[in-house]
Amino acid sequence: MNNFGFHIVPSSTINLDTADVSKFNLIRAVEPDVMRCMSCGSCSATCPAGNFSGMSVRKLILNLERGREEEVVKMVRSCMLCGKCLMVCPRGLNTRRIILAACRVCGDKPQEKSSEL
C-alpha cells in the first residue's frame, strides 16, 4: 500500500440500524431508569474522575445506546463509585446501579468494587 505522508482516520459514523444494542436492552430490562436520562450532563460535571479519565454517565448511556461496548468498558474501569452523580441527577436516576449493571452486562468490574457486584 502507498503512503502519501498522511493517514485516513477511521469513520466515526454510527449506523443505528446496524449497531448492536443488545447490551443496552439487557441493562434497560434490569434498570428501566436508564430511559429517563435527559442527557443534562450534571453527572459529567460533578464526576471527580471525569477530568482525568473521561468518565461520564451521560456518555456511558449514550455509548450503550450506540452499541459501543469498548467505550463503556473503558469508562466503567475509571469509575470509583463515589456516588456524586447519583446525588446531583435532577431526575433521580440511581446512576450507581446503572454503572454496576453496565459492569455486569459488559463483563467488567469497576476498580476495587467487585464485592458489590
Place this chain on the structure above:
Amino acid sequence: MQDLSDMIYEGKQKIWSDYQKEIPDDNWFYVRSCIRQNFFPGSEKAFLDICRGDLGKDIFETEHHTTCGGIAYHCDTIPQETAMTIVARQFALMTEAGYDNYVCSCITSFGNYIETLESWYEHPELEARIRELLFKATGREFNKPKYIAHASDLIFKFRFDIAAKAKYNLINVHTGKPLRGVEHIGCHYGKMFPSKSVGGAEYPYVLCGMIEAWGGEVVDYPERRHCCGYGFRQYHIKANRGYSISNTRKKFESMEPFAPDFILTNCPGCPYFLDRWQYAISEMEGKTYGKGGYGIPVLTYEELAGLILGYNPWDLGLQLHQVAVEPLLDKMGIPWTAEDKYKGLDGKDLKYPELPHWMKCC
C-alpha cells in the same frame, strides 16, 4: 393514505418553490475559476461552446480578469478588504464591457461575490472604502451587477433546451432504466446564502433538475450534504490532508450501498477531490467504490451537458479524470475510441499516464 416518501417529495417541492431565483436569459459577463483550468480544462470551454454554439447566447469573457481571491480569503492569508477590492475590479471589468449580468464558473467565487454584495448592503461605508481603494490602485470605477449567477444556474435554466437537443440520455442503453446519479452541490453555493441558490441549502435543486431533465434518477444517501473534503485549510496544509481524505471516504462509504452510476458536481474543488481521493483511497487501503474494481465516475455539470449534446468525450477532457469514465459512456451508449484518448488537438500522441495499482482504468 398518503405514502411517507410522497409527502417528503411534496415537502421538497414546496421548499424548492420557495428558493427559485431569477436568472436572466441572455447577455452575461463570464469569469472563470482559477483552479478549474488545471483540474478539468475541458469544462469551461464546454460551457462557452454550449451557451454560445448550441444555445446562441451572448457570453462575454475578458482575459484581464483575475482570481476572485476566494482561496486566499478562506485560507486566512488575505484580509476581507483585499478580497473585496479584487471583486470590485472584476465588477469594473464587467461595467467597462457594458454588461449587468455576472456569471462565474466557481462556487467559491459565487459565495465570495454574494458575500461582498451583502456586506456592502449592510455596511455602505465599506463599499465606499472599497470604491476608494480600487480607484487609488487602478483608476477604475464600477457598477454593481444586477444579477449574479453561478454557471450551473444557467445550465439549469436551459436544461430543457439541452434535453430537446440531446443526442444521448441518462438512460442505461443495456437495461432501459434511468442511470442513478449522486449530486454534490459544493458548500459555498447554498449554505452561505440559501436564498441566492436554486433550491436553498437543504434541498438544492440545481443539479437534481439537470439529472431529472436528462432522464436520470437522483440518489439520496445519508451523507449527501457532507463536504467533499476540500475545505481549503483542510487540504492546503499537508498535515491536515488525513482529515480531508477521511471526510471524502465518509461520503463514499455512505453512497456505496446505493451503487450510483456517476457523481455530478457543481464546484471546482469537489470533482477534483471526489475523483482523485478515490485513487488515493484505493492506493492506501485497496478499496474501490464502483463495480468490478472501477471507481464511481465524477463529472462536472458542463461535461455531463456536453455528453448529452453529443460532444466527443475526449474533447471534453474526460481523459484527465483519474476514475475511468468509460463504463458510464458504455451505459449511455456513447461511442469512444481508446486510441484517441491521449491524442492532442494536432493528433500527436501525448503518451499514456501511469496506471493505478488497485483501481481499474481503461
